[in-house]
Amino acid sequence: MLAFERISADVNDELLFDPQHLILAGWSARDEASVRGHMAELAEHGVPPPSTFPLFYRVSASLVSQTDRLEVLGPHTSGEIEYVLIAMEDGLWVTVGSDQTDRKAEAYGVALSKQLAGKVLGRTLWRLDELRGRWDSLVLRAHATIGGERVLYQEGALALMRTPDDLVQRYGKPLAPGTVMMSGTLNAIGGIRPASYFEMQLEDSAARRSIIHAYDVAELPVIA
Numbered sequence: 001m002l003a004f005e006r007i008s009a010d011v012n013d014e015l016l017f018d019p020q021h022l023i024l025a026g027w028s029a030r031d032e033a034s035v036r037g038h039m040a041e042l043a044e045h046g047v048p049p050p051s052t053f054p055l056f057y058r059v060s061a062s063l064v065s066q067t068d069r070l071e072v073l074g075p076h077t078s079g080e081i082e083y084v085l086i087a088m089e090d091g092l093w094v095t096v097g098s099d100q101t102d103r104k105a106e107a108y109g110v111a112l113s114k115q116l117a118g119k120v121l122g123r124t125l126w127r128l129d130e131l132r133g134r135w136d137s138l139v140l141r142a143h144a145t146i147g148g149e150r151v152l153y154q155e156g157a158l159a160l161m162r163t164p165d166d167l168v169q170r171y172g173k174p175l176a177p178g179t180v181m182m183s184g185t186l187n188a189i190g191g192i193r194p195a196s197y198f199e200m201q202l203e204d205s206a207a208r209r210s211i212i213h214a215y216d217v218a219e220l221p222v223i224a
Contacts, residue, residue, distance in 0.1 A: 008127035020178030027053030028184030046107035080185035087175035096202035144195035
């Protein structure tokens with residue numbers, strides 16, 4: 001169960017949300033060159049290119065949390081900042097999230113790698129309809145603590161990514177209430193690598209507000 005604070009012109013409340021479906025969009029940059037850049041980035045980790053793009057991976061909704069401490073198996077996972085659509089009875093809402101992914105398993109199968117690590121979401125929601133007029137100006141920004149050093153890991157305006165309407169249209173059907181759709185990510189600055197702490201921010205500078213969430217990455221031992 002997730003706990004959200006919803007903020008909009010007509011709603012300001014707190015509620016619990018039980019995710020029923022989790023959809024992970026992938027290879028979803030608007031610019032084909034950027035998509036191919038991400039393919040090259042992942043190819044360095046042995047990940048084969050997709051058959052087409054964007055793709056929509058279905059994984060267990062039980063992976064979604066709002067934790068401050070994410071336990072992962074072994075040292076091979078890393079976070080990916082994304083915008084996240086939350087489908088409710090009164091429409092679509094937006095928050096920020098991280099698609100933690102097992103990079104070692106990704107070389108065997110992207111869908112499998114997505115299923116092997118948790119997906120962490122922020123605790124605040126904004127109504128999508130109120131963001132459409134300035135959607136492209138919103139910014140995703142992630143910092144990661146790597147080897148004890150805090151670095152800028154990902155950053156870019158949502159103009160770089162496919163819009164919610166585009167993703168939903170390509171998915172092929174409206175998102176039913178209870179659905180979580182993650183958008184796909186931006187290329188990593190300096191390449192994909194594990195971190196001990198992952199910070200994510202969705203910034204709406206026009207409204208002078210941000211959704212911010214961070215979590216520790218706790219590695220569990222791999223016992224053979």
